[in-house]
Amino acid sequence: MGIRWRDTEITSLSAVECQVAALAALGHTDQRIADQLAIAVRAVEACLAAVYRKLDVRSSRDLAYKFHLSGGFAPYS
Numbered sequence: 567m568g569i570r571w572r573d574t575e576i577t578s579l580s581a582v583e584c585q586v587a588a589l590a591a592l593g594h595t596d597q598r599i600a601d602q603l604a605i606a607v608r609a610v611e612a613c614l615a616a617v618y619r620k621l622d623v624r625s626s627r628d629l630a631y632k633f634h635l636s637g638g639f640a641p642y643s
Contacts, residue, residue, distance in 0.1 A: 578620050586613040590626055591633035 579587065582603070589599045596614070600607045614626075623629050 579617060583613050583617050583620075586610055587617045587621075587629060588633065590614060590617075591630040593626075593630070 582605075585603060586599055589602065590596075594602070596607050596610045599610045603610075617629065618624065621629070621632055623632055
């Protein structure tokens, strides 16, 4: 079971990018995200860079705002 964002714009993100983005939008640090997903911090940083580019945001604050506007996340069906 994973998560996906409700907003259709988010469909360009991979499953891992969605998870990383959701956790970042909720205020988790890169280290905490890496620990939760059992991936390297560098992988989290790379995912966030891709997410920012794909969603045209410049900061974690912008990401959190977009996450809020999209209605959050829902379980994959």
